[in-house]
Amino acid sequence: MFSRPTLVLTLLLAASATAQPAPKPALTRTLVRAGHLLDVKTGKVLDAETVVVAGDTIQSIAPSASVQAQPSDIVIDLGALTVLPGLIDVHTHLTGNPDFDPYRELTTTTAKEAINGVANARTTLMAGITSVRNVGAGGYSDVDLRDAINAGQVPGPHMLVSGPPLGITGGHCDENLLPSGYHAVGDGVADGIAAVQHMVRQNIKYGADVIKICATGGVLSKGDDPQASQYTLEEMQAIVADAHRLGRKVAAHAHGAQGILWATEAGVDSIEHGSYINDEDIAAMKQRGTYLVPTLYLEDWIIESGHLPVFYRQKMVDVSAVAKGNIKRAMQAGVKIAMGTDAAVYPHGLNAHELDVYVNQLGMAPLDALQTATINAADLMGWTAKTGTLEAGKWADIIAVQKSPLDDIRTLQDVKFVMKAGVVYKNDSK
Ligand SMILES: [Zn+2]
DSSP: OOOHHHHHHHHHHHHHHHSOOOOOOOOOEEEEEEEEEEOTTTOOEEEEEEEEEETTEEEEEEEGGGOOOOTTOEEEEOTTOEEEEOEEEEEEOTTOOOOOOHHHHHTOOHHHHHHHHHHHHHHHHHTTEEEEEEOOOGGGHHHHHHHHHHTTSSOOOEEEEOOSOBBOTTSTTSOOSSOGGGOOOOTTBOOSHHHHHHHHHHHHHTTOSEEEEEOBOOSSSSSOOTTSBOSOHHHHHHHHHHHHHTTOEEEEEEOSHHHHHHHHHHTOSEEEEOTTOOHHHHHHHHHHTOEEEOOOHHHHHHHHHOOOOHHHHHHHHHHHHHHHHHHHHHHHHTOOBOOOOOBTSSOTTOTTHHHHHHHHTTOOOHHHHHHHTTHHHHHHHTOTTTSSSOOTTSBOOEEEESSOTTTOGGGGGSOOEEEETTEEEEEOOO
């Protein structure tokens, strides 16, 4: 006897076996005419190139003179602008906004986070960030945001999302603003091997693409020390083993040197922040190929514009005093870098300011800086086949700016044209 679902499936299979395949409708081509085209692999700039886009994908790239427009083509002439791949930010919190008032922070519901996310995803995309890794959100609001973007309900970048970050009781990823009578606990709090395994599995169950953990204390959290390790080596080994077995990478928030080392030894894929990184950490990360995701522009922004409560302020002063020097040594030593910003700590859309810090404060070559936000970031996300360069077969994620970023990295702070997956979201080229 067939059960009903099996019968339906059998009939469908029989029908599809005999039916002719439906003819695929020809996709409308879009020709993006670029005055200049920057190859982020080599730093070479070619003049008068055309990117041929079909559907959400780059079909080919060739000298404009050799690409004749067909009557059915859409032609976008970007004049003298410089065209390059959309940028990638591997450390955002799109569902959060800068607000350091602890009482307002406590009033943030999951619904509010989702609403924030809708606005911030759009702002981020318009700034030329066509992909993000979102590392920490409440109530799986990031999962719903990612799905709404993918379904075309709201504009935003391609997203990999983590759901709630895992952390120890009383740690950076717990909620420490209220006394014990309120029983407030962060969504991702888990202590001990069995509990962290459960939380990894739960986050994956509810839609996480990546696992975010808090390996050490943090700056914008009450009562903890950025230099103190929080998860033990054994807990992080259990997290990484489960995450990797289930096909997810692990991003570890880590400021202190011991926590960076333990997280690296446990096999995490990226260290976020890395403020107190030392020679031992640098050697271990180089040996394992662990990415470092510095988030440095936020220090400049907070010092200029932020109003921190007293229990965050001294920690920010202490971390800011050492982080740039330490990160610079890691960069010079050849640790792999991917651009992350921690946007939400400062207003969304300022993401490209991070690259200005790398180049104009830490002395990184402009091409290397550009690669942190393209090729390297795509590699860390596992998306090398999809984005990070302009090549046939990848997503048509294309931006354009007024000058070559190799001459002036700040030109990326004023993106004139944004296409994501073949759809134009912004065109201020005229
Ligand atoms: Zn963060």
